[in-house]
Amino acid sequence: MxxxxxxxxxxxxxxxxxxxxxxxxxxxxxxRPKAANERIKRWKEEHPETQAIQQDASLSKEKRKTRLAHIYTGLKIEMETWYAESLQAATVQEIVDILK
Structure with missing residues (x-):
């Protein structure tokens, strides 16, 4: 598969x-639903430090992971809110639309 x-x-x-x-x-x-991809894209634009940390060649893999952990914890909390507000329903609707 x-x-x-x-x-x-x-x-x-x-x-x-x-x-x-x-x-x-x-x-x-x-x-994930299309709306989630749009929100994540917007979140990344609002948090350019994530890309800077990911691209910083002076950081070890462990140091990079440590610096990103706090930022991504914030993203996870935001995503939980997004899904509770509308993205769960968007997920179901997208799957139902395929089945029609």
Whole structure:
């Protein structure tokens, strides 16, 4: 299954693949709703320090991980709020739309 997804250019999980009765692909849903991708993109623009830390060649892998941990904890908390407010419903709607 992993090879099948990789052949289709899908590297992230979770993945929902919807097939018809003849096992022909109807559609896929990958990782998160589109609105979440937009919010994450906006969050990254608002937090340029994450990219600076990731690209800082003077930092060891462990030091980079330590510096990013606090920032990503904040992102995780924000994402929990996003999903509670609207992204859970957006996820369900996107999957339902594929099934129609």
């Amino acid at each position: 992993q090879a099948w997804f990789a052949a289709g250019g899908i590297a992230a999980i979770p993945v929902f693949a919807v097939l018809d009765e003849a096992f022909q692909l109807i559609g896929t849903w990958v990782e």
